[in-house]
Amino acid sequence: METPRDTSAPPSDPQPSKGSQSAAPNLAGSSPQRGGSSLSDSGRTGRRGDAIFKFASSGSGVALLVIMAAIAAFLTVRAVSAISADHGNFLTTSDWQTQADPITFGIAAIALGTLISAVVAMVIAVPVALGIALFISHYAPRRIAQALGYVVDLLAAVPSIVFGLWGALFLVPHMIGVNAWLNQYFGWTYIFHQNEPGTQPRSLFTVGIVLAIMILPIITAVSREIFLQVPRAHEEAALALGATRWEMIRTAVIPFGRSGIISASMLGLGRALGETMAVATVLSPSYVINLHILDPAGSTIAQTIANQFGESQGTGRDALIAAGLVLFVITLLVNGAARLIIARRKEYSGADA
């Protein structure tokens, strides 16, 4: 639909430029001599640049859409062929047997694992990130704030495999005690219950912690920028009403930054949902549904694709593509939900302040 409309755009483009060229002599005619000719001259070169730029920019836009559509079509075709070969129910099966004879695979376990690890990451990362961002923007002395800002930005540039190695080699051994403590005091919550206490904590919970550290910088950096943009006038309005600093932040800063905080969190969530290497390094995967998040069980979509891709062929690879599509849909749904939340209070966003 986009393409025909846009191919009609370039032909329509010379029209206005030609029109303005014929308008320029008119101008020249009304105000005679050199003033007129210089007017029409500069007009012509400007128009050409305009046309080229318009072609280049709308061309890039169209190209992007075409590429996206091609990728989507390719993925859908392959996914459909895999799902039709599936002997289990794709949505409810938790097993992933693409080498076995009756091919059975489903996304139940890996989609759940993806969500669990992402939720754990968000629960840990968002409050901490907002705290750091508020400290940098409103509490810390300028020099410390600047240094801390650099460190946070630096953290965002660390490759995910480094976090994965740190998680596997350092965090996993140190999580044994934490897990035992959680199991002892919070085992009654069901999710912190361990089926076999003392096992290597290569669990979704540990993965969640590694992911939390990975998404911390992006959430911090974006919300810090938002908090710094809060107009001084709003902060002073709150202070002049007799707000303490924390009350000022609650009254003026956080409401103003609300949509930005949500966007920042969504950026982080997107990264947590799609993270591959760090998860694959830390987790000992299994394709079972297990809500005890301290147990070394479960897997995520991205990590399954990475682990299985090398040894899969044919339908096996198509099955992984189907899993990838599911991940794409999950990300899309999460982003759509966030946009809905932001749009619901749009007139209060403060964007026009």
Add this chain to the structure above:
Amino acid sequence: MAKRIDVSGLNAYYSNFRAVEDISMTIEPRTVTAFIGPSGCGKSTFLRTLNRMHEVIPGARVEGKVMLDDENLYGANIDPVAVRRTVGMVFQRPNPFPTMSIKENVAAGLKLNGVRNKKVVDEAVERSLRGANLWNEVKDRLDKPGAGLSGGQQQRLCIARAIAVEPRVLLMDEPCSALDPISTLAIEDLIGQLKEQFTIVIVTHNMQQAARVSDRTAFFNLAGVGQPGRLIEIDSTEKIFSNPSVQATEDYISGRFG
């Protein structure tokens, strides 16, 4: 109860720069006192020292005494937050909270004071909006965003927000400079009504406005660029505008400089 302000030997600094030098004056309760003077003469800075808003700017500090009746605002055990609840402020540009409705804006100060009772809040909102001459214009859309009002309405909303917490003193920093003449007139009428309850201090660049609204006028000036601002004289508005005792005041008022 409106309160008297008694300032003595006040200096205000931005880091090492002294912006305001050695000011002493008395501001009578239930009067409007106008501060006039050329730009940069420290009148807004001085105004902000009267509710300890000056010191929220990094590096800014104040020396001297500001007595509110018989309490020194800069005393050792005085909480600046409590000071700002007693001495309200209206700013140059209307600054309603953009994320709040009209009602929430007016109730913001009450909420900070821990007033939760819905009936009390509703009454205070209506009383304040009536007090700010805004009630009739907004009573049907209290839940709409405050940022959707016109500039003059927003400024009256800010005044309603400031008087909702029942301060003793109301400071206004050029409250009409971003408004059109009709909105300005509305605010000036309002100032005339508010002075029956509050001590009002207003900074203005508009000398007709100072003449129209104030009972007493203070003229500030500075000796030159980089010099601190000083109080030249303070007297009844009538005297300042007809027969000031200092030549510089007369020069400024008659437009011969500044």
